[in-house]
Amino acid sequence: MSLPVPLRKRSALPGFGVTAGITLAYLGLIVLFPLSVLIARASALGPVGILRVAMEPRVLAALQTTFGISLAAAVIDLFFGGLVAWALTRYRFPGRGILDAIVDLPFALPTAVAGIALASLYAPNGWLGRPLAAAGFKVAFTKWGILVALIFVGLPFVVRTVQPLITEIEREIEEASATLGATRRQTLWRVLLPPLAPALLTGLALAFARGVGEYGSVIFIAGNLAYVSEIAPLLIVIRLEEYDYTGATAIAAIMLAISFLMLLVINLIQSWGGRRFGHV
């Protein structure tokens, strides 16, 4: 026979009611109510209505652009971010401290500032745009511009997720692998990398999720040509300006659903990693 689990334990500290009330009220008012309105409107449209909007050629193109390039940027961030995390954690070299702090720049820098900086940089007469143009690459106002911007915003997600795990790698594990006859490459591949897999995947998912929703960093460098280099968030804004609430809601609902899906995926990765590797 078990005692009923109390909803909360009696605590000596005061203020439970007050703080609970304020927190929930504020949370409900600012976050839950507005989000629920979106969800309600989207539900009113129903999956059929949303799909109809999603299938419009322009919307489809925007969604493809957004998801496709976000994924590509996240994968690039995964590779280079992994290298960066490794170098920053395991090696000592001049400027390491500053570079480590700079990794957070995309977190800290407002998106509009990043946006105009990247646009200027890669414009045909920009510092990087000019040499690239001479080599035959056009970056600004094309899909490549979007890729560059999303690589920028996604990088810290990979690096910061992986770094703590690299720090925790026990030296003796590597030594054990070596005493058993493994080459450095075998050690990296079979002993060091697998426990990092959950963190790497989490970083990938986070970078992807961020890239999908990104607006300010992208619209200056993107070109924003319908069907070609238009991202989904921009299309939402355009629909709103046309007072097409329905269209905007539908696209937003899709993006929200993807965001929540990514949250779920990340949680699953974390719990899988926890079970499989003993810790994440």
Next chain:
Amino acid sequence: MSDLALSSNAGRPAASVVDESPLLRLAIIAVAVAFLGLFLLVPLVVVFVEAFAHGLGGYLQTFFDSDVLAAIRLTLLVAAIVVPLNTAFGLCAAWWIAKFDFRGKDLVVTLIDLPFSVSPVVSGLIFVLVFGAQGVLGPWVTARGLHIIFAVPGIVLATLFVTFPFVAREVIPLMQSQGRAEEEAALTLGASGLKAFFTVTLPNIRWALAYGVLLCNARAMGEFGAVSVVSGHIRGLTNTIPLQVEILYNEYSIASAFALATLLALLALVTLGAKSLLEWRTRQSDNRGLPDVAPE
């Protein structure tokens, strides 16, 4: 433990025989530095270089424009409203979550984190759906002659949403790890709950709180997507600094756009510096508490 003088200095021990070859190490460092330099450092530098394209005079000239000044004022106003509100909320939520046990705690924390997962444009859209002309409360708003969307209140609401979790996220984990013992001790000594909070809790979390406030403020001042949706871009009235930067850039006043952007870039650098400082402090206090481990 092995009897190497490994942990005598902080950080990674000297290269061991089992590490990758020096050549490979150099290559990885080169790639990492080049990547970071190219993708992160150069854009930052561009902001400042372009801002001074017309010299110091041109830079300062930017700030004499009335629209620019209005943008700065509006940004400061929004921050002045949003940051205290979200800070108060963050502390309130942290007290509730850290000092009490109750079911559903995980859910509450997840809900608080929700704005992080929502795209900025969607964050603005939801307020249009509530207060816009065709919104849920649209008729109610117009009936009373209120202006929320395409006016300052809308900007404040959208900014409240996107900066919602910042203070809470910094403070909650810390308060949870600090436990309740000190506050309970204060109570036994006769302090009221509020007094315990101000004299015991706050000092314990002051650095994390300061950093959370800094992050909240930086985001409040720098938010672009959400504010862009709700603002209406009315010159001199509903443009924050990021929006004004966009206007200047699109009008080809490039140097002015970057000049205005330097304000936000400097804020970002201050934020990064504060983070390093906070981490350094945390490392110090962590190390002070550890017992000495004798080398073998």
Next chain:
Amino acid sequence: MWLPSEAASLSAPFPQEHAEAVVAPSAPQCIEIVGISKAFGGHAILKNVSLSIEPGELVALLGPSGSGKTTLLRIIAGLETPDEGTLRFGGDDAIGLSVQDRRAGFVFQSYALFRHMTVFDNIAYGLTVRPRRSRPGRREIAKRVNDLLDMMQLPGLGGRYPTQLSGGQRQRVALARALAIEPRVLLLDEPFGALDAKVRKDLRQWLREIHDRTALTTVFVTHDQSEAMELADRVAILNEGRIEQLATASEIRARPATAFIREFLS
């Protein structure tokens, strides 16, 4: 070459088995250490240490913290390179060999098991990383691993993960993993350091039995003098980077060579 061991009897905690000795591919090898010195950051950890270990001998490196015993062990393994001196296994120079090529089985104090691999994969690891030419087939690997699991009295635990094992079990898996590669010598760093007193006593006896069966030249590091005296054929007492005495336990007790040893033993 592996000879089959009979099934372990489970009636007693560490029963005497009829198992055949595990034979290393060549006869047990002697370890010759001559004039080894090592300094870290200007501080001398080992000062001109010389030591000769007979084939098949079980030698303890005993000493207080900072005496250099673990550094010496790691140098034998190849995890550290000495500043001066020579090291030979069975007459062959070992210093020139990398860690990977040296085939010195090493059991770490913290076991250093690969947490993301099963017990089976941990033990099989040293065999699976061999280049294709010298790698045994899957069935042969499985047989060796299972033989070792039996020998370590861990039958059927091949599918478990290290986090699911007790400290004593993990230690035995670490030992099995080191033995799987048919090492030339076996090195143990504070093998019982992380275990509680009762388990330590049981495992001491058991380690002696394993040594007798494998007939490997074995060196282990400890700061526990009763452990060293009870287990080892000979004990090398180190202090501040020098070997103060190298002799059997009874001889050390009867005739301690220096005042330090007298004090250390009391």
